[in-house]
Amino acid sequence: MSTLRDATLLRTKTLTPSVRELTFDAGGEFRFVAGQWVNLRGPAAASGEPLVRAYSIASAPSDDGVYSLAVTRVTGGPMSNWLHELSEGARVVQSHAQGFFTLEPVVRPIVMIGTGTGVTPLRSMLLSLTSEPLDVPVTLVFGNRTEEDILYRDDFESLAARLPSFTFLPTLSRAAAGWSGRAGYVQAHLAELVERTGKNADFYVCGLNRMVGEVRNLLRKELGVERQRVHTERYD
Ligand SMILES: Cc1cc2nc3c(=O)[nH]c(=O)nc-3n(C[C@H](O)[C@H](O)[C@H](O)COP(=O)(O)OP(=O)(O)OC[C@H]3O[C@@H](n4cnc5c(N)ncnc54)[C@H](O)[C@@H]3O)c2cc1C
Known part of the structure; x- marks a missing residue:
């Protein structure tokens, strides 16, 4: 180190x-x-x-x-x-702080996609972004298994309540009966997101390798997002 x-x-x-x-x-x-x-x-x-x-x-x-x-x-x-x-x-x-999974200049919509503790760098980015007026729409799609797994839920919900330009979309792969939010893996919501924000958003994706690889492929190959707009961090 x-x-x-x-x-x-x-x-x-x-x-x-x-x-x-x-x-x-x-x-x-x-x-x-x-x-x-x-x-x-x-x-x-x-x-x-x-x-x-x-x-x-x-x-x-x-x-x-x-x-x-x-x-x-x-x-x-x-x-x-x-x-x-x-x-x-x-x-x-x-060690000292390392890595290049950091925010690009904030000039286009931002879509953050994370699962489990893959949300942590996204949270840091969000907190740094929202300390100033937010000029672009920012969406966080956050995948977990169950409702009790949604870490930092209160923070994200308060941000969404405070900032009209921030949208928080938790999705559960093993939702219990009564869950009224999104269901399934984060991958299931990508087409709708791209339709909503346009292909020219910056996509930040973080979590385990399999999810990150699948999301990257879907964005690039099926949804037509340019390579330089997809930013990834893999945990394994
Ligand atoms: C750049 C980077 C940033 C990371 N940031 C975080 C973080 O913020 N929080 C965090 O918990 N981990 C993070 N990790 C993963 C972390 O480095 C370790 O791999 C993890 O804590 C497991 O280490 P271990 O020694 O307990 O188990 P190991 O025996 O080294 O790993 C066992 C298995 O655990 C799985 N695994 C690794 N990370 C996770 C995870 N987060 N959730 C579920 N399964 C996992 C892997 O598939 C691996 O095969 C990060 C990894 C990288 C490369």
Whole structure:
């Protein structure tokens, strides 16, 4: 990991049954751009090599070095389980902020598509965008299995209530009876989105590789969106 620094775990919060938010203080000099990620170093594996995993930053850029991550507990996953058990006050080693999944100049409609904790860089982008007047329509399509899995739901609903130009579209692949929102995978809603926003929107897609690949293919090959308008981040 390049340019290492220590960060202190300030506080934690349970966001959903499988997602824990961790807020770190990395010191006043730590800076990031919305959409970037950090590498965190975990305990040494059996081989002696430290575990290193990337996590996208979920909070808006700030000047105080404090930032939040949202981590899904993966069954049998060494790093995510370690992070779910980490106590407040613990110190971890992290990299500087990295990655190019960041906002293009805001000159056309924006469509964000995320699943699970793939929403975290999108949330950071949204928070940075909505701190100023929003001149373009922004839509977030957020896929999860069930209603209780919708992390940061209150934030997205409040933003949508406050900003007429922001539309929040949660969709559930295993909706319970009584769910009145969208159903199915995010892929199922793409054609309608492109029809609504036009092909010339910027599409930001984040989550597990399979979803990101399918969404990219649909946008590019079936819906005619230009390559440079599709921005992706893959978690595996
Ligand atoms: C750029 C980047 C940003 C990332 N940001 C985040 C983030 O903000 N939050 C987060 O929880 N993870 C994020 N990840 C994934 C993270 O780096 C780890 O892969 C994850 O925590 C699993 O690590 P592990 O050691 O527990 O399990 P491993 O044994 O390394 O992985 C086991 C399996 O877990 C699956 N997996 C990985 N991430 C997820 C996930 N988020 N949800 C469900 N299944 C998953 C993969 O398919 C993998 O095969 C990111 C990955 C990358 C490359």
